Amino acid sequence: MRGLLALAGVLAGCGVETATGPRAEQCGTCHQAQYAQWQGSRHGQSTSSPVFTALLPRVERAWGATARARCVACHQPGHGGDETIGCVSCHQAIGNRGDANGALVVKLGAPIASRHEPTGHAPHEVATRGFFTSASLCGTCHEVRGPGHLDEPTLTEYRATTQATDDSCLGCHFDEGHRFGGLEPSWGAPPEEATSATARARVLLEKALRLEVVLVNGAWTVRLTNRGAAHGVPTGMTSLRDVWVDVKVGAREFPRVMELGARLEDEAGVVALITDATRVTSRSLAAQASREWTVPASPGEKIEATLRARAVREEALVALGLDGAEVPLLEVRAR
Numbered sequence: 315m316r317g318l319l320a321l322a323g324v325l326a327g328c329g330v331e332t333a334t335g336p337r338a339e340q341c342g343t344c345h346q347a348q349y350a351q352w353q354g355s356r357h358g359q360s361t362s363s364p365v366f367t368a369l370l371p372r373v374e375r376a377w378g379a380t381a382r383a384r385c386v387a388c389h390q391p392g393h394g395g396d397e398t399i400g401c402v403s404c405h406q407a408i409g410n411r412g413d414a415n416g417a418l419v420v421k422l423g424a425p426i427a428s429r430h431e432p433t434g435h436a437p438h439e440v441a442t443r444g445f446f447t448s449a450s451l452c453g454t455c456h457e458v459r460g461p462g463h464l465d466e467p468t469l470t471e472y473r474a475t476t477q478a479t480d481d482s483c484l485g486c487h488f489d490e491g492h493r494f495g496g497l498e499p500s501w502g503a504p505p506e507e508a509t510s511a512t513a514r515a516r517v518l519l520e521k522a523l524r525l526e527v528v529l530v531n532g533a534w535t536v537r538l539t540n541r542g543a544a545h546g547v548p549t550g551m552t553s554l555r556d557v558w559v560d561v562k563v564g565a566r567e568f569p570r571v572m573e574l575g576a577r578l579e580d581e582a583g584v585v586a587l588i589t590d591a592t593r594v595t596s597r598s599l600a601a602q603a604s605r606e607w608t609v610p611a612s613p614g615e616k617i618e619a620t621l622r623a624r625a626v627r628e629e630a631l632v633a634l635g636l637d638g639a640e641v642p643l644l645e646v647r648a649r
């Protein structure tokens with residue numbers, strides 16, 4: 315009971331504020347459903363991916379200790395004393411110092427932001443706050459400019475689209491509440507949870523990209539369109555992502571006729587990791603954009619096109635010493 319009262323004090327801003335404000339598990343004692351979704355989400359696991367952990371020493375070697383500190387500061391902002399992105403990072407964010415690079419302003423003790431007017435039933439203050447439901451909140455972290463060659467301009471991509479809606483990112487990313495969801499696997503989750511996360515990722519990919527085999531000026535053509543994401547596909551950590559199209563014509567195979575993950579190079583050629591790259595070329599498919607490949611097919615030959623995606627490309631896993639790690643393969647056939 316005492317813990318609860320102290321927490322209520324903190325939440326109501328009664329001056330009992332400490333550096334370790336309400337942690338997710340404290341909110342979770344009452345909001346169990348949201349807590350469970352968050353725990354299984356990338357926000358709830360923002361420091362535990364083996365890829366993230368394995369990259370950190372390489373970041374330090376390539377770009378210095380300050381660069382490494384920047385990775386950690388965004389993945390583990392520590393707003394409420396959480397080791398990951400906790401509830402208060404969003405629910406007590408009152409604004410930012412520019413919407414990029416994780417520059418959120420979080421005020422422990424501020425009323426908890428909600429989309430709805432307060433009902434008066436909460437043991438803590440609740441308030442609506444425009445910033446809370448804006449793309450700017452998400453974009454403060456989902457717009458990364460450095461360190462090094464690491465750039466993730468998701469907010470810029472979103473703002474460049476005509477699909478950008480008043481409902482910000484939430485219209486597409488809150489269908490399943492606090493799971494949010496994307497390509498990234500749920501590392502280390504129990505098999506059943508991992509399987510359903512993979513199924514959700516596949517549905518999302520199919521929602522984002524349409525793959526068709528169509529006639530263009532009399533020639534069979536494979537066409538890939540970003541019809542469902544209000545940003546590039548992939549977006550974010552594109553240096554890790556592997557999204558590609560394989561085509562079969564009769565018995566002949568044409569692997570990787572399109573590749574969407576970023577291309578990384580140094581002076582000598584293609585490299586596996588962002589920390590080794592001196593040049594990064596984005597190959598993401600912008601919102602509403604299409605890419606086409608003319609199929610060298612003779613009349614009557616069967617054409618089969620398949621979209622495939624993995625959150626972490628094989629070369630990167632090998633370079634990080636993580637070969638053998640389970641990264642699910644997502645597949646969508648042309649229709």
Ligand code: HEC
Pocket residue numbers: 318321325336340341342343344345401402405426427428429430431433434435436437438440
């Ligand atoms: C002691 C229990 C308790 C704790 C701890 C608690 N809450 Fe609440 N919260 C409630 C209750 C009860 C409501 C009112 C629900 C209603 O009006 O139907 C509420 C309302 C809310 C709302 C508004 C819900 C809506 O539908 O608009 C949000 C958002 C919220 N809480 C988030 C949090 C967060 C984040 C934390 C931790 C920082 C937290 N709560 C801690 C009990 C709690």
Ligand code: HEC
Pocket residue numbers: 338341342345348349352357399400401402403404405428429446447484488491492
């Ligand atoms: C990445 C930002 C973010 C994080 C982290 C986050 N929330 Fe939310 N939460 C939101 C947004 C945005 C909404 C409103 C979405 C809407 O209604 O469209 C919301 C809605 C809610 C609601 C209202 C009921 C509902 O489910 O819609 C509650 C309660 C809540 N959050 C509690 C929590 C708790 C508890 C945590 C931590 C375990 C948490 N949130 C973490 C962004 C976040």
Ligand code: HEC
Pocket residue numbers: 360363364365366369370373381382384385386388389414415416454455456457458459460461464466496498549550551552554
């Ligand atoms: C300003 C915030 C910010 C900074 C700084 C940042 N990241 Fe991220 N990172 C993100 C966001 C947002 C995502 C989610 C985008 C996605 O999944 O594609 C992400 C995703 C990732 C992922 C994929 C998910 C995972 O955990 O495996 C890795 C790996 C990663 N970041 C590593 C790094 C490294 C290494 C650095 C430092 C060089 C860094 N990040 C700096 C915000 C940041």
Ligand code: HEC
Pocket residue numbers: 356357359360361362363366388389391399403404416418451452453454455456483484487494495496497498499550
């Ligand atoms: C405090 C910084 C922060 C805020 C605020 C934030 N995110 Fe994130 N988000 C991250 C980081 C970091 C990751 C990657 C975590 C990981 O996988 O290691 C991430 C992951 C994600 C993913 C999963 C990506 C994947 O590849 O699976 C989605 C989707 C997402 N965020 C959407 C949102 C939306 C929508 C909002 C606004 C409601 C939001 N985020 C607010 C930092 C943030």
Ligand code: HEC
Pocket residue numbers: 449452453456468469472477478479482483484485486487495496497498518519521522542543544545546547548549550555
């Ligand atoms: C019109 C719907 C829509 C809107 C609006 C939208 N997204 Fe997405 N987003 C998607 C779809 C569909 C995917 C799945 C494609 C994928 O995984 O690349 C996705 C994937 C993602 C991913 C995972 C990317 C990856 O390649 O791993 C992140 C991170 C993300 N969105 C963040 C955001 C943020 C932040 C916003 C707001 C600035 C936003 N999204 C707005 C539909 C949307």
